[in-house]
Amino acid sequence: MILKAENIHKSFKSGESIINVLNGASIYVERSDMVAIMGVSGSGKSTLLHILGLMDRPDSGKINIMGEDVQYDDEEWLAHKRNRNIGFVFQFYSLMNELSVIENVMLPAMIGGNFNAEKRAEELLADVGIERSMFKKKVYKLSGGEMQRVALARALINTPDIIIADEPTANLDKQSSIGIVELMKRINEKYNQSFIIATHSKDVACQCKRILNLNKGMLIL
Numbered sequence: 001m002i003l004k005a006e007n008i009h010k011s012f013k014s015g016e017s018i019i020n021v022l023n024g025a026s027i028y029v030e031r032s033d034m035v036a037i038m039g040v041s042g043s044g045k046s047t048l049l050h051i052l053g054l055m056d057r058p059d060s061g062k063i064n065i066m067g068e069d070v071q072y073d074d075e076e077w078l079a080h081k082r083n084r085n086i087g088f089v090f091q092f093y094s095l096m097n098e099l100s101v102i103e104n105v106m107l108p109a110m111i112g113g114n115f116n117a118e119k120r121a122e123e124l125l126a127d128v129g130i131e132r133s134m135f136k137k138k139v140y141k142l143s144g145g146e147m148q149r150v151a152l153a154r155a156l157i158n159t160p161d162i163i164i165a166d167e168p169t170a171n172l173d174k175q176s177s178i179g180i181v182e183l184m185k186r187i188n189e190k191y192n193q194s195f196i197i198a199t200h201s202k203d204v205a206c207q208c209k210r211i212l213n214l215n216k217g218m219l220i221l
């Protein structure tokens with residue numbers, strides 16, 4: 001099992017009141033799985049993905065990644081897991097504007113201490129359909145669809161066990177959205193790469209192997 005999250009609870013304080021966002025959500029992800037998470041705006045998709053991606057911690061519940069229980073009191077362990085085991089793709093790309101395309105893709109490798117990732121970065125960029133002539137361009141010069149392809153290559157650079165994508169196509173036109181989800185599907189099939197994808201789009205969700213709905217803080221079929 002790549003990722004196992006059981007009975008996750010999370011609430012936020014809002015002034016005097018408390019909002020219970022996650023109320024016992026559980027999810028199990030195997031290698032080569034591709035799961036869509038749907039749910040209305042505010043249902044807690046991003047909250048859940050941040051917790052699964054170790055960017056936030058639950059109030060209660062248990063998360064196990066690659067057979068290891070998450071150790072929330074160990075920042076170094078968390079940073080290492082985030083860097084090595086998990087790839088992220090965000091709605092607004094979250095690329096470094098002042099860096100070039102290839103530098104963006106290499107960055108997580110360099111953070112992990114690998115300074116020889118240029119060749120792999122080039123291969124991944126070719127894989128996601130970015131032409132060589134773009135490699136040295138600053139990312140802000142790219143289109144949204146191109147930026148998301150670069151973000152996907154960046155997410156793949158450290159061969160993560162799972163890629164977590166939070167509305168990866170929400171900012172793209174229909175054609176680019178289809179391009180991105182087809183690309184994810186191809187990567188899923190080619191490398192047995194696991195994905196969890198939060199989306200509002202039925203078209204995107206239908207490309208995944210299964211769909212879970214976040215409802216009242218729980219994941220249901």
Ligand SMILES: Nc1ncnc2c1ncn2[C@@H]1O[C@H](COP(=O)(O)OP(=O)(O)OP(=O)(O)O)[C@@H](O)[C@H]1O
Nearest residue numbers: 012013019021039040041042043044045046047048
């Ligand atoms: N850091 C926070 N502090 C307080 N409330 C928060 C925080 N993060 C999220 N929330 C609240 O938790 C609820 C779920 O938010 P979340 O962003 O997870 O929903 P979502 O399903 O991703 O929505 P969308 O589809 O619009 O992206 C919302 O009511 C939101 O206001």
Ligand SMILES: [Mg+2]
Nearest residue numbers: 045046047166
């Ligand atoms: Mg969200």
